[in-house]
Amino acid sequence: MKYLKSITCASLLLGGMLGTASSAAIVGGDVTHGSGSFSILDPTSTFSVGEDKFDDANLYAFNEDQNIIIPSAISVDIGTGPDKGDVVASHYVFFDPAALTSQKGYVDFDADIFGIATSTANLDASDFLLNNNVTYLNPSLRGLEAGDSVAIDTSNSKRLLIDWTASSPGDYVRVFTKQSSSGPPPSSPVPLPAGAPLILTALGALALLRRRRKEG
Numbered sequence: 001m002k003y004l005k006s007i008t009c010a011s012l013l014l015g016g017m018l019g020t021a022s023s024a025a026i027v028g029g030d031v032t033h034g035s036g037s038f039s040i041l042d043p044t045s046t047f048s049v050g051e052d053k054f055d056d057a058n059l060y061a062f063n064e065d066q067n068i069i070i071p072s073a074i075s076v077d078i079g080t081g082p083d084k085g086d087v088v089a090s091h092y093v094f095f096d097p098a099a100l101t102s103q104k105g106y107v108d109f110d111a112d113i114f115g116i117a118t119s120t121a122n123l124d125a126s127d128f129l130l131n132n133n134v135t136y137l138n139p140s141l142r143g144l145e146a147g148d149s150v151a152i153d154t155s156n157s158k159r160l161l162i163d164w165t166a167s168s169p170g171d172y173v174r175v176f177t178k179q180s181s182s183g184p185p186p187s188s189p190v191p192l193p194a195g196a197p198l199i200l201t202a203l204g205a206l207a208l209l210r211r212r213r214k215e216g
Contacts, residue, residue: 025063025089025110025180033104033163034059036097043132050137051169055098059105059162064090064174065131066183074176075122079115079152087179087186088114090129093150093160096170104163109177112157117174118144126174142172 029038036057041047043062054060066089074082082088089111095103117123120143130136144150144164150173153159164171179186 025066025177025183026061026091027108027110029059029061029105029107031057031059031103031105034102036103038105038107043134046133046135048135048137049092049094050096050142050172052096052098053137054096054170057097057101057103059093059095059103059107061091061093061107062132062134064092065129066090067179067186068129069186069188071188074115074126075117076115076176077118077122078150079113079176082114082176086114088129089177089180089183090126091175091177092134092172093162093175094170094172095162095164095166097166100165100167102165106153106162107160107175108156109158109160109175109180110182111177111180113152113160114176114178116150116152116160116176118148118150123172123174126176129174137169138172142169144171144173 026040029040031038034057036059038059038061041060041062043064047053049060068088068090070082070084070086070088072084074088076082089109091107091109093107095101097103117126120140123138123143127136148164148166148171149162150164151161153161158177160175
């Protein structure tokens, strides 16, 4: 079972505290198996991601916080976790089809990939790197399931390879890359206001029950 948790960055950061992420760190991508195409979303515009908001065959990616000096190590499921003091750029990659669909493809970045968060726990723990105008509608089991695969290309460390099957509510991963040459100067993450954890707790309490249907 899954619970819908809505995280609206603009409200959490009380409007004026929200920064703008660079839009140049994702440089390209493609769908090599499937009927959709690759699209880079603008994180400075307002949209929602998760829980069937797209319902199409496309592969999507957008940037989150860019060139952040992280205050502590980040755990990943694939690759190497960035360590305290490393400069990190964060990116969200997802596939949200209307019905059970398989997809293969790739996403290219302008810097080497540290690692990838594919589990619910590691996605939740790295949500401090959002810093955009996107509303995240996050199932408590977001991430990947058995049979899904993402990997760092062994011949190109700036490329994420994707091979997954999804239905509702889709597959979602976070990619951590090294310092983006086209991004802003390194900085510390924007701190959340003191009341933000209470907002998250309230959102979790109002969660909507939903089951993800995915065949083998």
